Amino acid sequence: MIEAAILPNGIEHVKPERTGAIGKTAQDAMGMEDFLRLLTTQIANQDPMEPMKDTEFIAQMASISSVEQMQQFATSFKDFTASHREIAAQTYLGKQVTAQDGEGSPVTGIAQAVEKGPDGELLVTVNGTTVPASSITKIELISKD
DSSP, rough: OOEEEEEETTTEEEOOGGGGOOSTTTSSSSHHHHHHHHHHHHHHHHHHTTTOHHHHHHHHHHHHHHHHHHHHHHHHHHHHHHHHHHHHHHHHTTSSSEOOOOSEEEEEEEEEEEOOOTTTTTEEEEEEEEEEGEEEEEEEEOOOO
């Protein structure tokens, strides 16, 4: 979280203990609460002779609203793709698959089971060997000979 204040003389002050690289996690992202705190500080410290224009204020509010909606969309899309992967992995059942085991050796056979591992990774059982679904390189229909 970045804490900053725009001082009456127009100089922006950022607390040094809070600076650093911007992370990629939701905890590191500037949220609505942080934005409102920053905006309140900016309004409280603005020059009374040159207050913020209403169009600037509206533009800032629209920007944070857009960012918040994009974050919600990204979360929803992430959930959707995870669900899609689970459904796709179920289609492997009963099909001839080729994958790599943990040692990099090829494993070929009929997909017998699909499960979610303790870390959330999808696992497929092929000929009694459990492999990550992401390691499957080939899927074939079983011939009826």
